Amino acid sequence: MRKVLLPSLIIIAASLLVIRIFYLQIIDDSFKLKSDNNAIKIKYDYPERGYIYDRNGKLLVANQASYDIMVIPREVKNTDTLEFCTLLNITKEDFIKKMEKAKIYSPRLPSVFLPQLNKSEFAAFQEKIRKFEGFYFQKRSLRDYEVDFGANVFGFITQVNEKLVAKNPYYNSGDLIGKQGVEESYEEILRGIKGVKYLQKDKYNREIGSFKEGKYDTIAVQGEDINLTIDAELQKYGEELMINKRGGIVAIEPKTGEILSLVTAPSYDPSILVGRKRSKNYTQLYHDSIAKPLYDRGLLAEYAPGSPFKILTGLVALQEGVVDEQTTVFCHHGFSYARGRFMRCHCHGGALQLHRGIYESCNAYFGTAYMRTINKYVKPSYAVDVWSNHVKSFGLGQFMGYDLPTGRKGHIPDSKTYKKMYPNGGWRSTAIVSNAIGQGEVSMTPIQLANMMATVANEGYYYTPHIIKKIEGQKIDKKFTTKHVTTIDKKYFKPMISGLFDVYNLGTAYYLKVEGIDICGKTGTAENFAKINGVRTQLEDHSIFVAFAPKDNPKIAIAVMVENGGFGATIAGPIASLMIEKYLRHKITRTDLETRILNKSLQGEYAKLGGLSEIVKAQMRKKDSIEKSKIIAPKIKKDTTKQN
Known part of the structure; x- marks a missing residue:
């Protein structure tokens, strides 16, 4: 048996090899295409x-x-x-x-x-x-x-x-x-x-x-x-409003998660990256480390969200049962939360309940609500995880899965965050109370802020933001039609929305109203520090505003972030009101706001950080003065009529 086995294996292997060679050389000649390409x-x-x-x-x-x-x-x-x-x-x-x-x-x-x-x-x-x-x-x-x-x-x-x-x-x-x-x-x-x-x-x-x-x-x-999903006219208008400013605007349709506008400023004419001059122009844009025109601030820039974050602070406190609509907090133009520690507040002061706390943006109210949330549990580490999980259910602190190739997670702190910060333990709610008002260890991107407002507009759910509406002959990814539900009960959104509505009627956005449109919004201001010549320097605050409209059956949710823009109602708020009216009415009646914002330049503030490249200076001018540098070539003819 052993004498036969070895010769048999050799014969079988040799036969298989001959058959394979015959197949490759005689039957299958496709490998000829991978030859030296001489013939x-x-x-x-x-x-x-x-x-x-x-x-x-x-x-x-x-x-x-x-x-x-x-x-x-x-x-x-x-x-x-x-x-x-x-x-x-x-x-x-x-x-x-x-x-x-x-x-x-x-x-x-x-x-x-x-x-x-x-x-x-x-x-x-x-x-x-x-x-x-x-x-x-x-x-x-x-x-x-x-x-x-x-x-x-x-x-x-x-x-x-x-x-x-x-x-x-x-x-x-x-x-x-x-x-x-x-x-x-x-x-x-x-x-x-x-x-x-x-x-x-x-x-x-x-x-x-x-x-x-x-x-x-x-x-x-x-x-x-x-x-x-982009609305071309809204996108164009948003970029015009952001001329001579830096920041981002993101607008979302709440019921679908469709991105209506994704603005970053400064930007550039896309045609300059076409043709033989593309490389030269791209190099200029790439090396502009000050204005960063290639940096999509709507997706990448992580900011302290400021007062808009109070919306989540209030919702989590309601869900955890530590406050209700009648809970009263006294504000003495600030909030004493520990020995020698005082959080200033710009509201009118006095006794406040949830509704007034929202539209006057009271630090004392939301500081109290946050501390009660953390103090509800014996262990602060467990409490902050409970709070963190509620907040993350709004899509924050994570990549949301939208269909654009860039983005940042932002940051929602949890117990791991504070174990690193306080390795010896001993921290309490008083050490992290800044989270209540969107400062502290909290950071968000503009698209996350917009998605947060879309979730509030929907009273507790959202769809993953996306920019694709239709692909010829195909279906879009199922994840964009999958509903995400937060951990906050629907009943708690109604009092919050009521307060946000009165931000425009009684509160910090009173002068930004648009006649005939019921807008719910929230102003915000975030401190802004930068290193100048090696020294940590406080610059003009960032201007933030979030909103959705109409109040009933919302069609648009929006977040506006303007770097060095000051108070939320100064620049970001007017931009939000104008964008909302533009989308809902396709025209502007608040021409006073429009003129002020179009003519507003923050280049003086930005000059403190350094100058702009020549190519960005050109792009920052008004659109009607930009000379396009398109390649002179005949277009490929095609029927451009398109139906949704």
């Missing part, structure tokens, strides 16, 4: 990228023709460098540098020599391209922006880097990919599928037809069109 030329057909529309079918982003000059280094022979450089308006040094880069990538595979030429730039070279062996052109489509706003929403298109090419087999050197915004989030949907043609070459390197009669060729599949 086969691979040509890609790049599809048109999907168009981008707003929620109402308005075309925002289309395409325009573009040409890349490609090179296969080993095939470059007898090139008249001077003529070549003259035709493409580059220097000899540029030519040498680009050739060396192409050789490093691969001497025998094509790579991009000069990208993104428009039709006029390409025309002269096209007539003489046959003179330059080893060079050919690749037609592509670049973005053509129909609007001069929304850069942070759209993102931009750039060339793939070597790491991605090595990691993802779909991409080759010189391919384009979406970065930031929806271009990155929905890259696989928008890009489509590129087609491939395999061309046979003879011994003189001439094309003689399709390889295997086109057996392996594939047809390009155009990218899918998408509709965003």
